[in-house]
Amino acid sequence: MGIQERREREKRIRRQQIMVAAKNVFSDKGFNRTTMEDIANRAELSPGTLYLYFKNKEELYASLSIDIMEYLVERLENLLGQNDLGMGPEQKVDALMDVLFNVYEHDPLLIINVFHLQSSETLKNLSPELLSEIENISRRAIGAFVKIYIEGRDKGIFIDKHPIALADILWSLFSGVLLWEESKKIINKDKDFIEETLRIAFEVFIRGLKKTDG
Amino acid sequence: MGIQERREREKRIRRQQIMVAAKNVFSDKGFNRTTMEDIANRAELSPGTLYLYFKNKEELYASLSIDIMEYLVERLENLLGQNDLGMGPEQKVDALMDVLFNVYEHDPLLIINVFHLQSSETLKNLSPELLSEIENISRRAIGAFVKIYIEGRDKGIFIDKHPIALADILWSLFSGVLLWEESKKIINKDKDFIEETLRIAFEVFIRGLKKTDG
Amino acid sequence: MGIQERREREKRIRRQQIMVAAKNVFSDKGFNRTTMEDIANRAELSPGTLYLYFKNKEELYASLSIDIMEYLVERLENLLGQNDLGMGPEQKVDALMDVLFNVYEHDPLLIINVFHLQSSETLKNLSPELLSEIENISRRAIGAFVKIYIEGRDKGIFIDKHPIALADILWSLFSGVLLWEESKKIINKDKDFIEETLRIAFEVFIRGLKKTDG
Amino acid sequence: MGIQERREREKRIRRQQIMVAAKNVFSDKGFNRTTMEDIANRAELSPGTLYLYFKNKEELYASLSIDIMEYLVERLENLLGQNDLGMGPEQKVDALMDVLFNVYEHDPLLIINVFHLQSSETLKNLSPELLSEIENISRRAIGAFVKIYIEGRDKGIFIDKHPIALADILWSLFSGVLLWEESKKIINKDKDFIEETLRIAFEVFIRGLKKTDG
């Protein structure tokens, strides 16, 4: 009777195993130079097996990105769940940035991949199902910030702007800084300024969001 | 002896011709799905000829991106050259954003390609020469903003932060918004909010930059 | 001890079930584009099970073709069994064609497959057992016509030719018309002339067979 | 100035070279078990080169079949061109069969391939251009026989039937006999009865076509 369930579980595990392998290889070599065989080798499976779990390379890649997004969104929604703890909207935006940065640290290369995913070239080749999954997860991420912002606005702390535009800007700022700083690392192998720059970016952003008058 | 120069000039022209063709095709199809033959066809040349002017596909692509960056930097430096015209630092940041947006409108798809270029996957394959060219051009772009910022800071208008970090943030904000809004267009084909979102982003950014106290 | 027999019977049934499924899928998609998984799905079995009943895809396919041939031959032999009913040899050839056409109508796509089977490419891969089974069944089919023909010849109705050659010609004519008309249907989707053409073909054939003089 | 033409000629030659190689390999191994690499090897070219001349395997195969059909049709039309030479319609049908058989002897394996081509499975994958080319060539082949038949009918020699149906039957009889006798050769490696059987088939067919009365 548990046989059905065991199968289910094993299937999930196998899927996970592939995704972990894929994540590593994609991280090492980038999307284009990663071959399905590379992934299969890393997963200690045969190439054919990958196709039992993912329709093709693109969808494997997208699934990976969705996974990390999902993790991110969960973390964001958790943040909001633990209502208040005495945090004002301003602190919440701060906390939100901490979550973003945490997730990035936990999975630095994959978050870069999410941007790659964003590139239209990739998006155009995905199945409608995956696209709508991405849309959905994005919506939830946006929602998390919107909620914080509206609370702040209603309390008279934040200026009045279109909430979704602000959410987009927040995400753009975050992802833009990551992408840019990562590429700076390639060009000149200086110290890594990511966290520092991110903190300044958010500080400025929050200042810009707040009403100035006393 | 003018023969030497004519050769030079013709070579430059031919190079330009290829880059224009490449730009168009890359814009239409993205980097990966563009073939050298596509570009050759569009340029009305043979594939072999492309290799007389560019070492390989990656470098052709990078040259393209550098070109648009160069154009952008020239525009930025011009902006600063026409000293003052009575503009305060704040207006100058506004003007700077206008330049960024202008260039984007003039070449919307290519600027997306610049981000692709930023992706580590591409950067890792470039020759040292190109890499340093990119580094140089970036430095100049950064310099343009830094100059404005320092003027503002010294006049007591802007808060005191690391100038280069702020420049990075500005660029990240701009490129992040473009990339994100472009990908939103793919996912749901709504209206295009790029300009609107960019304006809000810069407004908030400038507010965040300014000292608040009277 | 009936247990043994039940097993046998069940095995036969299962085998049949697979063949029915295979027939349908082969008919829909042709031999090459049919996968064993397709067949397993249609039979509501697992791919592995198929191999308990058939050595491989080719032999499953051949078995199928033999089956329909066997059905055909039974029908032909029945026709001859019901001795005379007052039919002369000429009417018998007519009746024979009716049987052929009936079987074709009952299983239109499969009979095409028989021709595919005939194609040397397929035959070369069959096991000796299957090959001799095919030979045997062919011989019986040929025999049916030969019997009719000899009756006619001995009665002075038909001209004197090598009986087996004539049998071959009859079958060739029938299968040739089917194959050709089927392919014409693909090329231009006109009306289907199969029956009409077949009737004319047999009319001419019988005329050619008959002695002309009074 | 002849450079253009030389290119043209070389291109044609190269195409031919590939088709010859393909014909040989297809003949040896059949369509499915022939790989593009096999053909490339036989042609002493690289696999990629094949694709400069043929869109894919199916179309290379179809081109081959069309070629032999074209040759056949030319022979048929020549036959009719050399008007009369005192041949009556009856002798012309005989001569027509000789041509068919000649072509078969000249290219025995390829004509089998034409039948393979006829199989719907293959036809369904061809480009519209090739399909219409096939349609056209078939029409011409049919036309050749129709002309002879009508002459005979108008002279009161042949019975009155739908001419195209008769043409179809003639072709079906010819191709059916070839296909069937070829497959008999596989099953039991007796002597080859092809020519003998074909002659009888045509004799009977012509008898059936002729009016019987004095």
Next chain:
DNA sequence: CATGAATGAGGCTTCATTCAT
């Protein structure tokens, strides 16, 4: 300089078949 035919390595993917459960 320009050409463009040729190369050939290598990628993605399919699918007949096997085998541990």
Next chain:
DNA sequence: AATGAATGAAGCCTCATTCAT
């Protein structure tokens, strides 16, 4: 006997790059 996940060989095809003309 049945399963069905896993295999892995092999095929088709693409395309950046080269080189003889």
